[in-house]
Amino acid sequence: MSRIGFAATVLLLTLLSACAAPVKPVGNERPAWIDNPGNGVSASAGMHIRGKVAQEELAVLRAREEYAKRFGVSIRSVQMMSTTVTNGRASTVGSQVAREDSQQADVKAMVKAKWRDPDSDVLWVWLVPSDQ
DSSP: OOOOHHHHHHHHHHHHHHHHSSOOOTTOOOGGGGGGOOSSSSEEOOOTOHHHHHHHHOOOOOHHHHHHHHEEEEEEEEEEEEEEHHHHHHEEEEEEEEEEEOOOOOEEEEEEEEEEEEETTEEEEEEEEEEO
């Protein structure tokens, strides 16, 4: 094979391998707010047996619960442990009391954005504080 034929074959193979590489669709990249939601929260829900509407409701519910934990709920927990050793035998008794207090009468938030991962069909929602 001549040098020109060899170079043409290598060039053709390079171009074909570049065309065969998987290309992600433009404009559907993972949004930055998923990993860095700012003063809001992001939550997800996978495929739901009842369809896309139920999947969205679940994602929003998870985001609202997380939002309430971060911005409207205070949790105080006390745990007491007592260990007694008698004749080489140890006995441990524990008790725990948790109290949940709401710091705000009204926690208002709204869904600012949604994104569906095309590869895994996971729906992400971004919940932010509502100005109203």
